[in-house]
Amino acid sequence: MTKRKIESTDLFRLTSITDPQWDKHSRKFAFVQTTVHEEENEYRSTIYVGDLEGNAVPFTSGKGRATSPRWSPDGSKLAFVSNRNEKSQLYVMPVNGGEAEQVTFCKNGARGPVWSPCGTKLLFSTSVESAEDLHSTSSKSEEKKKPEPLVVEKMRYKSDAKGFLDNKNDHLALLDLKTKEVSLLTEGDRDYGSAAWSPDGTKIAFVANLEENPDVSLVSDVYVMDVQSKEKKKITHSNGFFSTISFSPDGQYLGFLGHEKEFQSATLTRVWVTQVATGETHCLTENLDVEVGDVAIGDFHSGNVNPGLMWTDESEGFYFLMSDQGATGIYFGSLDGSMYPIHLPDEHVYAVSMLTDTHEAIVGVSNSTDPGELYHLDFRSQTRTQLTKVNEAWKNEVELSVAEPIRYKAPDGWDLHGWIMKPAGFEEGKKYPTILEVHGGPHAMYANTYFHEFQTLTAQGFVVLFTNPRGSHGYGQEFVDAVRGDYGGKDYLDVMAAMDYALETFDFIDEKNLGITGGSYGGFMTNWVVSHTDRFKAAVTQRSISNWLSFYGVSDIGYYFSEWEVKGDMGEKVDKLWDHSPIKYVSDVNTPLLILHGEKDYRCPVEQAEQLFIALKQQGKTTKLVRFPGANHELSRSGDPALRIHRLDHIKSWFVEYLEGAK
Structure with missing residues (x-):
């Protein structure tokens, strides 16, 4: 069979698979499948749930985009983000059937769900001007607003991602799934992000620039907050950029990625670990001359998620993504500072979800002739099994x-x-x-x-x-x-x-x-x-x-x-x-x-x-x-x-x- 030549419009024939999330209880995994609807000229994202036998079924349906699937701690529910009702809001849905319940009604939408360890609360991000924005999905007045001037007093007053910035800031909020009560955890004229929950549910970690003049002090610091008292403790020293936080399973350590701007924007991203009790912080990849994370350039996938440090159950080691010599792969590191590559193919590993207790991974892999599919990796047996074939028919054509x-x-x-x-x-x-x-x-x-x-x-x-x-x-x-x-x-x-x-x-x-x-x-x-x-x-x-x-x-x-x-x-x-x-x-x-x-x-x-x-x-x-x-x-x-x-x-x-x- 003679194969045809690719055209630019083949973009409408391709399927992107991103953000795999593995549930250790059922050994099923959720992922986001995105296509382009040519006639309506829009992206459509659906959450699928698959198993290791290669079966995958849609978990969500309808127009719009459903993203960020996150398993509840007991594996019975999935929280996700959907814009099915115009603004992106959080939804929770039982895995074994039932309707999706909209659980946030924020004026400016909600994103980034993080389950509490007990499974009764959701930590999430939202843009707010005041606490009232947590509860209202519509403007106070539906009347057509008269134009107003944009008054600029900060150097950072616009963003390529957001356009001109207004009085809203990105804050962290907490939803109690039993009482439906929603409350702000952070406040003020600053942005907060990269939230993580401690294993005992008493603390959250996040990043923010809380310097007096963030226009000049270009940093992103790691903080730990007590959920009850809202007291904050700063972990880093206002001298670098840090993000992608994760607690060790025993709660003793806080891992994150970043650097101290030694070479400004050209500084390698490295692995850092803080001992929560003492605040003692160490860079564990100081002697590893590679970039931590995925920095591969492409023009197909969007919405890739950096999982940061994926800790082993005993809290002594972790897996992480890295970029080296035109490839991305997986490294394993330990608290003693030893680091070694565990999976380094001549490919682009653009997504990963680990079951660290069994040393297995679900990975999204692409190469020059493959837009990307999901695979199961077993690091003990060194086996690799393809789980999806969403672009197979197109590739054969x-x-x-x-x-x-x-x-x-x-x-x-x-x-x-x-x-x-x-x-x-x-x-x-x-x-x-x-x-x-x-x-x-x-x-x-x-x-x-x-x-x-x-x-x-x-x-x-x-x-x-x-x-x-x-x-x-x-x-x-x-x-x-x-x-x-x-x-x-x-x-x-x-x-x-x-x-x-x-x-x-x-x-x-x-x-x-x-x-x-x-x-x-x-x-x-x-x-x-x-x-x-x-x-x-x-x-x-x-x-x-x-x-x-x-x-x-x-x-x-x-x-x-x-x-x-x-x-x-x-x-x-x-x-x-x-x-x-x-x-x-x-x-x-x-x-x-x-x-x-x-x-x-x-x-x-x-x-x-x-x-x-x-x-x-x-x-x-x-x-x-x-x-x-x-x-x-x-x-x-x-x-x-x-x-x-x-x-x-x-x-x-x-x-x-x-x-x-x-x-």
């Missing part, structure tokens, strides 16, 4: 290109890593146009995972080359920090070295038909490349940075990111910001450049695209600007489905127009 790893050297001798994908219908002896992809971050990692954009381009007859230049995670602390203050320096040479290596190594690349594209930092690098070399015949820059001077004041992170990453500021180091701005060199751009940008991107605001477009047009350069209404920085990953297709089609069409040899 289409021609998929395998990402083949490459290793090469930078001009200064540093070891570099990447992948190359041959075009669909590849024939020996033929030469093909090639597109070099640059990831965002820059502190992220291309990985052994499915990338719909890459498959769409290979289906069009392009070779796709993608690599991890310095600044990427997965290759140690020195490597990830090396880009700071040097944007467009050795990272640029790394990107060009990838192209040089590919041309020297693979005779199927047409050196006269090369393209380059990337988003965010990858968009910056695309802009930088075309303003410093003419070797590429076409380029597409996405949600990019073109001017660090204006970025400083308009991005939701600009006022500190520019100082941390570019090492310039609006005082004595203004020239540093300008020297690293691609728009400074716009007169040297001769490559046809397509500019893609979301209208509501507050991370890299659309003015970055507008400046670049006008500067190029004014100088008679070949360019086009495509603006995506309502889209933020996450357009390619979780944005409006129809706009995601438009984005892919614009990228493809631009390269087809300017690179010869595409199909």
Whole structure:
């Protein structure tokens, strides 16, 4: 049977499986299955419950999204979040049949359910302006509100995820399932999150920035609160970013992930453990030169959950996710500081739920030719069993290109890593146009995972080359920090070295038909490349940075990111910001450049695209600007489905127009 070539609209045929949650009593697991409804142009998420024999049945039904399934301690119920009644609220439903009961009615919705150890209460997060917001799902007045000005007094007044910030804050609340009483555990003009419950039910842990001026003191501290008295004890020292908290089963230890900003935003995330009784805190992975957690870049799954430390029953060890050399896998660590890899495939382990007493896991795994399925891993017998086949029929229907790893050297001798994908219908002896992809971050990692954009381009007859230049995670602390203050320096040479290596190594690349594209930092690098070399015949820059001077004041992170990453500021180091701005060199751009940008991107605001477009047009350069209404920085990953297709089609069409040899 001849397989067909992938199209951008195959996005509507794919199924995403995320957030597996295993119940130790029944040995069943819940997970979230997300699809895109093409006609109504919306995402739909359903919670399924499956068993180790490969059976899985829907637990929820209807339109909208049901997410965050969490088993009650006795395994009899599932709490979950659903927007079936417009706003996302918490629901509880018996596992063995019955109706779902809506248990929160918060004005601004509810999320993140965490069961109390006794199973009679739910800890959750909600956005509130006052305690009244816990009980009212509608506004006080249904009348059309008159416009009001936005009064800004803080530097952090907008967010790419939330838009302009108002007087609401993210707080933790407690629901008594017997009395239905709801109460706030936190209050004030601060945000609280990453909640965890102590095994005896007397304490909760969370993260917050409670510094006097959080605009300037950019930290996220760990706190432990007594549920009855609401007295708080600070665990960390206002010098870093911490999150993803979990208590050990015996309640003696508190584990969390984070770092103390030694290299600002380029610092490796590490494992920390606090002895609850004494407050004594240690970093247990200080000598482990890998990034803890999953930092793989992809464009398919959204809603992945980092489980943090998954403790063994005896509270002496724990499992955790890590990222290394373009792969993500599972490590095991112990309180004595010993750490070792337990599952390190050349794949992307993007989700995990452990039964630590039997050393088993349910994992979500993806690779370059598989969008992702769930598997059962038994670490004792070293066996792996596939549990779902939601994308099997689609995979059998289409021609998929395998990402083949490459290793090469930078001009200064540093070891570099990447992948190359041959075009669909590849024939020996033929030469093909090639597109070099640059990831965002820059502190992220291309990985052994499915990338719909890459498959769409290979289906069009392009070779796709993608690599991890310095600044990427997965290759140690020195490597990830090396880009700071040097944007467009050795990272640029790394990107060009990838192209040089590919041309020297693979005779199927047409050196006269090369393209380059990337988003965010990858968009910056695309802009930088075309303003410093003419070797590429076409380029597409996405949600990019073109001017660090204006970025400083308009991005939701600009006022500190520019100082941390570019090492310039609006005082004595203004020239540093300008020297690293691609728009400074716009007169040297001769490559046809397509500019893609979301209208509501507050991370890299659309003015970055507008400046670049006008500067190029004014100088008679070949360019086009495509603006995506309502889209933020996450357009390619979780944005409006129809706009995601438009984005892919614009990228493809631009390269087809300017690179010869595409199909």
